[in-house]
Amino acid sequence: MNIETIAPSKALIDLERIKKKRVNLAIFGHGNVGAKLIDQIIEAKTGIYSRRNLDLNIFAIANSKTVLLNADGIEADWQDTKRHKGTDYAPEEVIGFAKQHNLENLVLIDNTANSTFVKHYTSFVENGFSLVSSNKIGNTLGLNFYNELRQILKTNNKEYLYETNVGAGLPLVDTIKLLHRSGENITRIKGVFSGSLSYIFNAYSENNEQFSTVLREAICKGFTEPDAREDLCGNDVGRKLLILARELDLYVEFEDIAIENLIPKSLRKVSKDRFLESLADFDVPFHIKRINQKPDHVLRYIGDLRGDLSKHDGAILEVALVSVPKNSMLGQLKGSDSLFEIYTESYGKNPIVIQGAGAGAAVTARGVFGDILRLSDKLN
Ligand SMILES: NC(=O)C1=CN([C@@H]2O[C@H](COP(=O)(O)OP(=O)(O)OC[C@H]3O[C@@H](n4cnc5c(N)ncnc54)[C@H](OP(=O)(O)O)[C@@H]3O)[C@@H](O)[C@H]2O)C=CC1
Numbered sequence: 001m002n003i004e005t006i007a008p009s010k011a012l013i014d015l016e017r018i019k020k021k022r023v024n025l026a027i028f029g030h031g032n033v034g035a036k037l038i039d040q041i042i043e044a045k046t047g048i049y050s051r052r053n054l055d056l057n058i059f060a061i062a063n064s065k066t067v068l069l070n071a072d073g074i075e076a077d078w079q080d081t082k083r084h085k086g087t088d089y090a091p092e093e094v095i096g097f098a099k100q101h102n103l104e105n106l107v108l109i110d111n112t113a114n115s116t117f118v119k120h121y122t123s124f125v126e127n128g129f130s131l132v133s134s135n136k137i138g139n140t141l142g143l144n145f146y147n148e149l150r151q152i153l154k155t156n157n158k159e160y161l162y163e164t165n166v167g168a169g170l171p172l173v174d175t176i177k178l179l180h181r182s183g184e185n186i187t188r189i190k191g192v193f194s195g196s197l198s199y200i201f202n203a204y205s206e207n208n209e210q211f212s213t214v215l216r217e218a219i220c221k222g223f224t225e226p227d228a229r230e231d232l233c234g235n236d237v238g239r240k241l242l243i244l245a246r247e248l249d250l251y252v253e254f255e256d257i258a259i260e261n262l263i264p265k266s267l268r269k270v271s272k273d274r275f276l277e278s279l280a281d282f283d284v285p286f287h288i289k290r291i292n293q294k295p296d297h298v299l300r301y302i303g304d305l306r307g308d309l310s311k312h313d314g315a316i317l318e319v320a321l322v323s324v325p326k327n328s329m330l331g332q333l334k335g336s337d338s339l340f341e342i343y344t345e346s347y348g349k350n351p352i353v354i355q356g357a358g359a360g361a362a363v364t365a366r367g368v369f370g371d372i373l374r375l376s377d378k379l380n
Pocket residue numbers: 028029030031032033034062063064065111112113114116117134135136164165167168195222223224225226358359360361364
């Protein structure tokens with residue numbers, strides 16, 4: 001474009017735009033976290049545009065059924081527009097659309113909990129996308145997939161950020177990465193890794209309610225996984241432990257984790273609907289666990305990564321329900337707070353402690369937003 005040949009005011013506007021960096025975002029999943037993220041980005045967009053010279057352009061929003069595409073940017077009325085103008089969805093179409101419109105600085109944001117979708121990561125990366133995900137599955141499949149994805153990212157000079165995979169909006173992954181990369185010897189990571197199970201056991205210990213009542217509350221508040229059985233069977237905490245272990249270059253697979261499953265045996269193989277209708281089946285077994293504790297003790301569901309963490313195959317990963325004194329650090333947790341104790345050689349017996357909301361759509365979306373901004377800083 002020859003700026004001298006167009007009217008001065010238009011030239012000024014175009015020069016303004018040229019100075020900005022446009023980052024094109026494709027958001028997959030608009031449930032609790034995804035919808036909140038889209039709204040947060042749209043709300044903050046104008047401020048970020050003027051303060052940071054950054055133009056965050058959402059060009060695709062998809063759920064499992066339809067996708068809304070607009071190269072010039074999707075706006076605040078996205079829910080209605082998608083309902084009316086959304087088209088049938090397949091991940092390849094988003095890649096094709098980005099190519100057709102010559103979109104650069106592409107970022108895929110995965111706010112699904114889907115295991116099939118993560119298999120598309122590699123083709124997105126090969127087609128110019130960097131990755132941000134709240135979905136943990138991409139980091140917890142087999143080590144082959146984990147290593148292959150990292151190799152493809154490296155070859156294509158792309159990044160993958162996933163701070164919200166552990167501790168939602170809390171700065172866990174980054175802290176562990178930095179400590180490890182700087183040569184600090186991490187010797188143990190222990191704590192309450194699950195925001196939903198923290199909420200459940202905090203409420204269950206404080207109030208004289210049925211287990212099924214607090215479980216239902218945790219589901220309604222959006223603290224659990226889309227399928228709450230993933231939290232209750234321990235898989236979600238297991239995944240978080242695995243993600244941190246792999247950050248420490250430990251060669252561990254999901255099957256290496258010893259997990260205490262909290263779901264009564266009779267409900268482990270039933271359908272999701274049947275499960276949700278039968279939450280009262282948790283009440284008696286958990287009542288027995290609650291009354292069988294020592295005085296002034298409370299239940300907590302913890303993750304523990306320990307062993308000889310200096311050896312690639314030296315780690316022990318464990319997820320278990322424990323009873324702890326009410327006045328201990330774990331015993332004093334409130335709400336949906338997670339708590340992570342990071343033991344290292346330099347910090348000795350006094351661990352680094354990171355504590356705060358470990359689940360919830362707003363804090364998680366804010367964490368994903370942080371990853372998008374961090375990634376945007378690295379793009380041209
Ligand atoms: N809730 C929390 O506190 C935290 C959540 N996370 C992670 O965030 C992710 C999202 O959680 P949440 O928002 O609660 O889940 P929801 O169930 O509310 O939303 C999931 C979204 O993903 C969509 N989806 C499913 N499969 C696909 C697919 N193949 N392609 C595109 N979209 C798809 C769903 O669409 P449809 O409706 O059509 O099925 C839905 O829009 C999870 O991976 C979770 O582990 C991480 C940290 C904290």
